Amino acid sequence: MSLKIQTKKVAAVAANLSTSSLMNMNSIETVTTTMKPCWSCKGPVGLSALFCSTCSAVQGPARVTHFERLGVEYSFDVDVSALDQLYFDLQRQLHPDRFANCTPKEKALSQQQATALNDAYEILKDPLRRADYMVHVQGIDVLPEGCNLVQDQSILIEAMEMRERLETVEALADLNVIAKESKAAIEKVIGQLSTVFRDDDVEAACKLTTRLKYLHKMMGEVRHVRARLMS
Numbered sequence: 001m002s003l004k005i006q007t008k009k010v011a012a013v014a015a016n017l018s019t020s021s022l023m024n025m026n027s028i029e030t031v032t033t034t035m036k037p038c039w040s041c042k043g044p045v046g047l048s049a050l051f052c053s054t055c056s057a058v059q060g061p062a063r064v065t066h067f068e069r070l071g072v073e074y075s076f077d078v079d080v081s082a083l084d085q086l087y088f089d090l091q092r093q094l095h096p097d098r099f100a101n102c103t104p105k106e107k108a109l110s111q112q113q114a115t116a117l118n119d120a121y122e123i124l125k126d127p128l129r130r131a132d133y134m135v136h137v138q139g140i141d142v143l144p145e146g147c148n149l150v151q152d153q154s155i156l157i158e159a160m161e162m163r164e165r166l167e168t169v170e171a172l173a174d175l176n177v178i179a180k181e182s183k184a185a186i187e188k189v190i191g192q193l194s195t196v197f198r199d200d201d202v203e204a205a206c207k208l209t210t211r212l213k214y215l216h217k218m219m220g221e222v223r224h225v226r227a228r229l230m231s
């Protein structure tokens, strides 16, 4: 499934959709690709729209990608501060105070929508979770079980060596060196992920995501070892 092609194809259709705040802040490509009927007035509503443009009824979360839900372009290179802005703007529109006088159904829908937005935000703002999600979304046909499927020998060896170093480290200064190296490796992998996602190389992205998972795990273990050395 190529979302890029899908979104480009529907750009013309999307241009005719109701203008939500999302549309003003982002390119046409990011707007929902199809319409659904409003549960209240049955009028057409964009899949990612929070409210019906006809009757203003709050809408429940539709099955869209996390990118579509938040109204950002489908890309690994997410501008996190722009994402923050979009997310908080959307959540403000769903604040429970605004639904104090609404029906139980509208209250429930607004809460479901808020939860879905929160899930999407938590995944997209974190490079590892974002990469994992994108590999999953793009690789449905290629790699049904996601990144854990990759048995890359070099990744396993690196992880084993790292673990050995962590098990034998005794001085805080040495641990700091390991931490610094891991941090640098994480930054490097994130840079590489950006490139391979731009090239639509899902397999390479899958390997890099697996490596990033290991590196994150290592950073967690570094924290444990630090606590042990300092106690």
Ligand SMILES: [Zn+2]
Pocket (backbone or CB within 6 Å): 038, 039, 040, 041, 042, 043, 052, 053, 054, 055, 056, 057
């Ligand atoms: Zn409506």
